[in-house]
Amino acid sequence: MPIEYKKNQANFLDVATVEEAEPLLAWLQEKKKPKVDLKGCTHIHSANLQVLMALNVKINTWPEEERFRAWLQSALSH
Amino acid sequence: MKRILVIDDAATVRLYHRSILEDAGYEVSEAVNGLEALEKALQTPFDLYVVDVNMPPWDGYGFLQRLRLAETTHAPAIMVSTEAAESDEALAYRAGSDAYLVKPVKPKMFLTKISLLLGETLV
C-alpha cells in the first residue's frame, strides 16, 4: 500500500515498495520537520530504508513487530 | 504426577521425548497424529501437550486449534518444529501454543520451559 502523506506526517502502511522511494525522498526534502509513523508498517523496501537513513529522519512511532523494530532502530539511531 | 501428551508421527521422536520426560518424573502418553491426540485429550485432559507441527491428517496447528475450542480449562502446549523462523513461531502462537521449540529439543531447555509453564518450582 502506498505511503499516506498527511500535512507533516508520512504514514507507512503494510509494505512500502521500491517505487515509493523517490516520492518519499522528495516529500522529506520539502517538509521542515517531517514526522514518520511506522506503526502499521510490516516492511519497507531497502530503497526506502536508505532514504530514511540518509535523511536521518525522526521516527514518531515504530512498527509493532519486535524484530522489524529492532532492525530499524539500529539503522536509524546511528 | 503431571501428565504430558507427546504428539508426533515419528516413533523415534516420541521415544526421545518420552525418555527425557519420564526421567524428569512426568507421566507420558503418546499420540501419532492430531486426530488420535484430540480423542485422548477429550477423554482425559492432560496437564501439558508437546505437539509436533508436521503430522497428517491435521498438523499440529489443526490439533491445537481444535483443542482450544474444545477444552474447558486451558492446558499449556509446547509446539515443536523443525523450523526456526519467526513466521512459523507466530503461526504456532496463533494456533494456540504457549511456547515453541526447535527440533531436536535440548533436554535442559525443554524441561525448564515445561516447569515454567506448569508453575513447578525450579529454583
Place this chain on the structure above:
Amino acid sequence: MNPLLVQFLSEASDCLEGIAAKLMQLEKRPGDSDLMNELFRFVHTLKGNSGLFDFPEMTRVLHAAEDLMDAVRTGAVRQTKNFTDEILDAMDFVGGLTREIEAHGHYADTHRDEAVRIAHGLRALLSSGEAATSSVQETSTSPILASLPPQSFQRVPEAVKAALSNHIKYGESCFWIVYKPEEGCFFQGDDPFYLARHTPGQIWGCVENREPWAPPAALDPYRCIVDFQILAVAFKEELADHFRYVPDQVKILEVLPQWLHPQAVAHTHSDSNPASGTQQSEDALSEEIFESLTQVFRAQRVILEVAQDASDKKRRLSRIGTTLLNCAKAIGQPPELLEKIAALAKAAQESGDATALLTWMQDFQNAGFRSIATAKEEKVSAASETRSVEEAIEAKNAARSEEGSPASLAGTVAKSLKVDQVKIDRLMNLIGELVVSKNAIPYLAQRAENQFGVRELSREIKSQYSVINRIAEEMQDAIMQIRMMPVSVVFQRFPRLVRDISRKLGKEVSLVLEGEETEADKNIIEALADPLIHIVRNSLDHGLETPEVRKAQGKPATGTLTIRATQEADRAVIEITDDGKGINPEVVKRKAHEKGVIDEETLERISDEDAIHLIFAAGFSTAEVVSDLSGRGVGMDVVRSAVEKINGTIDLQSRVGKGTRLRISLPLSMAVTQVMIIESDGQIFGVPMDHVVETVRVPRSAVRVIKSAQMTLLRGRLVPLKTLNTLLRIPAKPQTSADDEYAVLVVRVGTDTLGVIVDEFRETVDVIQKPMTGVLSGLQAYSGSALMGDGSVLMVLNLKEII
C-alpha cells in the same frame, strides 16, 4: 545398545523401504502428488530422527534430499530421471550408514566427503539449469573459521551475546553473516533488507551504510550502499540456501565460543540485578532458566499480537495470565507478586487493554526476572551476607586445622577440615610448579608472533595467559592461606619450658604470652621454633637474675619474660623481652676481642650499640660461661642465620640492669620470589631479583685489575667484579661470548654493589623458594631451592653469604 538408537534404526529401516517403494511408484506415475507427499514425509521423518543423534553426515544428506523433494512436490523443480537416481544414491548412502551404526553403534569418520558430494549433487538439481554458483558450497567442508570475531561483532548487545552463548553451549551452530549487496541489485529485483530480515534463525541484525550518504538533493535511493550484519542460529545449509541467489555478496562465518568472553554472560546477569551485586549466590537465575523465561515472555507478547479479534484477545489474555503466573511460581516469587500478576491479567481481560500487563512484563524482565519490590531483595542480601560471614569463618577454620594443631584455641564456629600435611605440601608443590611453568607461555606467544608470524594467535595466547596468570596467583594465595598457622603452635611449649628451666636454675619467672593467634606460613612457624627456644633459654639463663639478686637491685623477685607476636603490614613480629640484667657492652667487647672477632682498634672505637650486636657475630659464643642447659655450642649467630634463612631479620635492644629485648621480624608467607636464572659452568642458579641491579656485557678489555681484585668501570663508577665460579669454588673459568665479552650480573648486597661474572644470563622466573633442609641446610651458599617447570631443581644463591 541404547533403546532410542534401536528404535531409530527400526524406523529408519521402515523409512528407507518406504522411500524406495514410493520412488519406484513415482517413476511409473510421475507428478502424482499423493506419492510425492508420502515420499516427502518419509525423508522428513528420517531426517528429523537422525537429528536427535550425532549423525551430521546423515542429516546433511537427508536435509538436501528433503529440500529437493520439497521443491519437486511444490512444482518449483521438475521431476526428472536424474532426480530418482540422485535420491536413490543418497538413500543407498544413508542405508550404508545405518548398517554401520547397527554393527558398531556409529559410523566411521571417513564418510564426510562423500556426504558432502551427495548433498551437493542433490542441491545442484534444486537450482535446475543454473550452475550451483554458491560460493558457500557444500564442497567447502568447513565454514570460514576466524578465531577472533570481526570488529563489527563488538556492537552486538550483551543480551544477545548471552543468548548466543547459550545457543553455542547447546551445540547449535551459530553464524555471523555479512551481506554486502551490490550497488545495482535493486534493478535485479533484489530487496536486500527483505532477505536480511528473513534470514532463518536470526537473532540479531544491523544495517549500516558503507559510504557516507550523499546530501538529500543528490541522493540516489536506487543505488544500494548499505551492508547488513546478521547473527543467526541455523544450519549452514539453510543459510546457504537462503542466500543462494547472492552467494558472492555474502560471507558466512561460524561463531566460535572464543568470540564470546565469559565476562559477557556473567555481566548480563549481575547487571540486571544491582541489588545482589556480583554475588554468585543461589538466588541468581541459572542460564537455562533465564533464557527460557526470556523466550516464554517473548512468546506471550507474540501470542497477544496475533490475536484475531477482541474475543480471541480476551481468551489469549486469560492464557497469558496463567502462563505468567506459572512462570512466577516456578521461580519462587512471593505471593504478593503472584496476586499482582493475576490482578493485572484480569484487568487486561476486562478492559481489553493489555498495556499495564505488558509494561509490568517488560519491567520484570529488565530486572532480571526478579520482583521489583525490595522486600525479597533485602531478605536475600541479608541472607547472603550471613552466608559470607559463615564462609569467612569456615575458611579460617579450614586454614587452622592441620594435624591436630590448636584450631580449637580459636573456639569459633566448628566447621573445619582436618587435612593431612602431606596433602597440603603436595598441593603447594603443584602450585609452585604451575606458577613456574606458566611463565613459559608469554615466550611461546612471542615465538608465535616472531617465529611463526601468527599475530592473532599470539594475541590470543597472551590474553589467555593473563587469565591463567591471575588464576595461578590466586591459587597460590589461597594455598598460602591454608598454610597459615598461628604462632601459638610454637608458643604453647613455652609455659612448660619456662617453668622447668626456671625451677632448675632457681629463678622465679612469670611468662607472658601475647598475640598467639598471629598467623604465619607453616614453614616459617616451624623454622621459628628452634631460634625462639634458644632465645628463651638464653634469657632465662643469662638474662634473668635470681630472686635475691633482683631484690637487691630493687626489682621484683619474679622476673618477667614476655613473648609477644604481632602483625605489622606484611610481616609477623615476635618480641622476646625480659626485665633481667641486660647485655653489658663492655663484657661483650672484651669477649669478642678475646676470641679474635674484633681487633684492638675496633675494641677502642666500637659504640655500645654495636658492641651489643657483636653477640651475633660468628665465632662469638658464650659457650664456656654457659650452664649445661642452654649451652649446646649454639650461639646467637646461629639464631640469626636461622631467622635470615626464612627471610627474617633480628634485632636487639638492651639496657644494663633493665633488660633485653629481641625483635624478630618475619614475612607472613612464603612469597613467590622472582629470580633470574644464570648459567655458569653448565649449571644453572637462581639469583633473587631483589638483588639484581642490571645485566651488562663487559668486554674483556674493560676489566681492570687493581690490587689483585678485578674491577670495571660502569657509568663512571668502579664496580668490583667477582667470578661466580670462584665464589662457588667451581674450578672453571668464566666463558666469554663470541665478542669476547663477559656476562656480568650487577647486584646489590646490603649497601655494596658489585658485578658477578657468569657464563650467561637466562630468563627471569617466579619461584617459590623452599629453605634447604636436613643435610643441605649447612650449605650457606644457597638460600633455598625451587622446583622448576621441567621438574629440575634450581638452587637459589644466597649472595650475602657467598660474596
